[in-house]
Amino acid sequence: MDENELRQAVRAVAGERATVRLEGQRIGVVIDASGLEAPARDALEAAVRMAAARPGYDVRTVVTAERAQRRLIAVASGKGGVGKSTLSANLAIALARAGRRTGLVDADIYGPSQPRLMAVEGTRPEARDKVLLPVATPYGVPLLSMGQLVEPGRAIAWRGPMTAGALGQLIDANWGVADTLVVDLPPGTGDVQLTMVQKHRPAGAVIVSTPQDLALIDARRAIDLFQKAGVPIIGLVENMAGYACPHCGEVSDPFGRGGAEAAAREAGIAFLGRVPLDLSIRIASDAGEPPAARDDDRIFAPIAAQVAEWLEAN
Ligand SMILES: Nc1ncnc2c1ncn2[C@@H]1O[C@H](COP(=O)(O)OP(=O)(O)O)[C@@H](O)[C@H]1O
Ligand SMILES: [Mg+2]
Structure with missing residues (x-):
C-alpha cells in the first residue's frame, strides 16, 4: 500500500x-x-x-478533543443543614451578576434543592447526542441537578458507580460558554466528594459552616478531604452567623461570634465572610428568589468578589 x-x-x-x-x-x-x-x-x-x-x-x-477550560468551585460542608445549597445558589448568582459566566451543579443526591431555589422546579433538562443541556433559570445561571435526573427519594439507594456516573453527566454536560461551575455537594465525605476530587479536580473548594462547635469539627473533616486530595481551599463561609431580628434588623450572636473565623485562621484558610441567620433569607429561598439576585444584596456579593479574586489569582 x-x-x-x-x-x-x-x-x-x-x-x-x-x-x-x-x-x-x-x-x-x-x-x-x-x-x-x-x-x-x-x-x-x-x-x-x-x-x-x-x-x-x-x-x-x-x-x-481539547476540553473546554472550565473551572469548578466545590461548595462543601461536614454536615447537612448548614446552608450549603443556599450559599451555592447565591454565590453562583452573585458571580454571574459580577460578569462571570457561571453555571450551577446540584450534586446533592440525598437532598437536591437547587431546582426549587432557582425557581425551575419540575423542569427536565433535554439531551442532545446523549449530552445534557442545562436548564435556564431566571437568574442567568444555567442549572443541572441530580433532582432533575432521578425521582425524589430514589437516589438514596445508589451505589458508588451510579453516583459517579450521574455526577459525570452533570459536570460534562453542554455548558456552552459557562467557564465557572459552582458545585453544591452533598454533606459529608462520601462517594460524590471522592469522585469530585479525584476525577473532576475542582479549582478550589468553599467550605460552609455554622458557628456551633460541632459543625466546625465537621467542617474540618471536609477541609481535610480536599487538602489531602490537593484541592486548594478558597475559604470558609460562616452561615447563620448571628441572628438578624426580623423587626429591627439588628444582628445578635446567640452562639457567640468569631468562632468560624478563628477556626479558619487556625486551619490556615481564608475567611470569606458571614451570612446572618435571617428569616427573610429562608423565605426568599423557599420562594425561588435568592437574595443575591436583588440589587440591595450586601451579603453574597462581597463573598463572590473574594471567590472571583481567588479564581483570578490561581
Ligand atoms: N442564613 C440563613 N438564614 C435563614 N435561613 C437559612 C440561612 N441559610 C440557610 N437557611 C435555611 O436553612 C435550611 C437549610 O439550608 P440549606 O442551604 O438547604 O442547607 P444544606 O444545603 O447545607 O443542607 C433551608 O431551609 C434554608 O432556607
Ligand atoms: Mg443542600
Missing part, C-alpha cells in the same frame, strides 16, 4: 486534524475534534473512515 497516498487521502478530508499511523495491517487515525459539535465530529470521523479504507486493512479511529 502507498502510505503517502493514504496520508494525502485522509488529509484531503480532515486537514491538519488527522494524524495517520500505519502498524502492520492496521491503519490508525487520531482525529482532533476540538471545538466541533457532536454532529460535525461524527461526520468528520465517518469521512476519515471512508478516506482511509483500504482492502485488507483495518481502520481504527480515535477522536480526541
Whole structure:
C-alpha cells in the first residue's frame, strides 16, 4: 500500500486534524475534534473512515478533543443543614451578576434543592447526542441537578458507580460558554466528594459552616478531604452567623461570634465572610428568589468578589 497516498487521502478530508499511523495491517487515525459539535465530529470521523479504507486493512479511529477550560468551585460542608445549597445558589448568582459566566451543579443526591431555589422546579433538562443541556433559570445561571435526573427519594439507594456516573453527566454536560461551575455537594465525605476530587479536580473548594462547635469539627473533616486530595481551599463561609431580628434588623450572636473565623485562621484558610441567620433569607429561598439576585444584596456579593479574586489569582 502507498502510505503517502493514504496520508494525502485522509488529509484531503480532515486537514491538519488527522494524524495517520500505519502498524502492520492496521491503519490508525487520531482525529482532533476540538471545538466541533457532536454532529460535525461524527461526520468528520465517518469521512476519515471512508478516506482511509483500504482492502485488507483495518481502520481504527480515535477522536480526541481539547476540553473546554472550565473551572469548578466545590461548595462543601461536614454536615447537612448548614446552608450549603443556599450559599451555592447565591454565590453562583452573585458571580454571574459580577460578569462571570457561571453555571450551577446540584450534586446533592440525598437532598437536591437547587431546582426549587432557582425557581425551575419540575423542569427536565433535554439531551442532545446523549449530552445534557442545562436548564435556564431566571437568574442567568444555567442549572443541572441530580433532582432533575432521578425521582425524589430514589437516589438514596445508589451505589458508588451510579453516583459517579450521574455526577459525570452533570459536570460534562453542554455548558456552552459557562467557564465557572459552582458545585453544591452533598454533606459529608462520601462517594460524590471522592469522585469530585479525584476525577473532576475542582479549582478550589468553599467550605460552609455554622458557628456551633460541632459543625466546625465537621467542617474540618471536609477541609481535610480536599487538602489531602490537593484541592486548594478558597475559604470558609460562616452561615447563620448571628441572628438578624426580623423587626429591627439588628444582628445578635446567640452562639457567640468569631468562632468560624478563628477556626479558619487556625486551619490556615481564608475567611470569606458571614451570612446572618435571617428569616427573610429562608423565605426568599423557599420562594425561588435568592437574595443575591436583588440589587440591595450586601451579603453574597462581597463573598463572590473574594471567590472571583481567588479564581483570578490561581
Ligand atoms: N442564613 C440563613 N438564614 C435563614 N435561613 C437559612 C440561612 N441559610 C440557610 N437557611 C435555611 O436553612 C435550611 C437549610 O439550608 P440549606 O442551604 O438547604 O442547607 P444544606 O444545603 O447545607 O443542607 C433551608 O431551609 C434554608 O432556607
Ligand atoms: Mg443542600
